[in-house]
Amino acid sequence: xxxxxxxxxxxxxxxxxxxxxxxxxxxxxxxxxxxxxxxxxxxxxxxxxxxxxxxxxxxxxxxxxxxxxxxxxxxxxxxxxxxxxxxxxxxxxxxxxxxxxxxxxxxxxxxxxxxxxxxxxxxxxxxxxxxxxxxxxxxxxxxxxxxxxxxxxxxxxxxxxxxxxxxxxxxxxxxxxxxxxxxxxxxxxxxxxxxxxxxxxxxxxxxxxxxxxxxxxxxxxxxxxxxxxxxxxxxxxxxxxxxxxxxxxxxxxx
Ligand code: ADP
Ligand code: MG
Numbered sequence: 001x002x003x004x005x006x007x008x009x010x011x012x013x014x015x016x017x018x019x020x021x022x023x024x025x026x027x028x029x030x031x032x033x034x035x036x037x038x039x040x041x042x043x044x045x046x047x048x049x050x051x052x053x054x055x056x057x058x059x060x061x062x063x064x065x066x067x068x069x070x071x072x073x074x075x076x077x078x079x080x081x082x083x084x085x086x087x088x089x090x091x092x093x094x095x096x097x098x099x100x101x102x103x104x105x106x107x108x109x110x111x112x113x114x115x116x117x118x119x120x121x122x123x124x125x126x127x128x129x130x131x132x133x134x135x136x137x138x139x140x141x142x143x144x145x146x147x148x149x150x151x152x153x154x155x156x157x158x159x160x161x162x163x164x165x166x167x168x169x170x171x172x173x174x175x176x177x178x179x180x181x182x183x184x185x186x187x188x189x190x191x192x193x194x195x196x197x198x199x200x201x202x203x204x205x206x207x208x209x210x211x212x213x214x215x216x217x218x219x220x221x222x223x224x225x226x227x228x229x230x231x232x233x234x235x236x237x238x239x240x241x242x243x244x245x246x247x248x249x250x251x252x253x254x
Contacts, residue, residue, distance in 0.1 A: 020047030024225035057084015136166035
């Protein structure tokens with residue numbers, strides 16, 4: 001099993017979009033993929049053709065209960081595990097569970113009894129936060145999503161030290177990488193941030209990036225991954241390049 005966590009310190013950069021589309025791309029190439037939503041906003045479902053919030057989800061499972069109880073199948077072929085709808089009481093119980101058990105996520109994933117070739121795509125809320133330690137303790141690959149703006153760029157050092165802190169002693173950690181999403185090559189600032197990131201991060205920077213593309217917004221409106229909605233769009237092409245880069249760099253697919 002390979003776990004790919006999609007993280008960023010900021011909201012609205014494209015974590016959920018990247019998670020859903022990479023999950024779709026890998027599914028299309030024949031992989032067994034599980035897309036897991038760790039964000040209380042429950043937005044991943046909107047990209048996977050599941051418009052209705054489902055109360056059942058990992059946040060509603062009791063301690064010791066198998067996460068298989070909340071598993072769903074998307075019409076796009078991947079398995080999907082929702083966060084679930086929670087009221088204040090459930091939220092407090094859950095947050096307490098997570099704070100008191102550093103292995104909450106690892107244990108939950110174990111209950112799924114996934115086969116060795118499965119790929120888990122983790123969508124996360126903006127970090128650092130309650131889930132970050134859990135995520136960085138299980139992920140084999142961490143994919144940081146940034147937007148080409150100053151606010152996003154300024155978070156890089158903090159992100160790098162956080163990743164380093166939680167993963168340096170882990171023998172099964174393969175590495176982290178950074179993808180620039182919503183790239184617009186007609187903008188000088190976007191081109192500058194692209195170059196600065198590339199020279200700073202070197203081989204951790206994914207050179208292809210993902211372009212800003214209206215098809216991504218349209219796909220979301222129709223509750224589909226862009227890889228399904230507009231196969232020949234520039235964003236879908238970028239996602240397939242991203243999957244190829246992850247395969248070449250980390251051997252993501254066995
Ligand atoms: P996050 O999960 O980091 O909060 P989202 O994936 O929800 O971010 O994306 C935030 C918004 O940006 C969404 O409305 C999404 O449709 C839009 N978006 C994300 N990536 C792109 C892109 N490459 N081109 C155009 N719009 C995008
Ligand atoms: Mg999100």
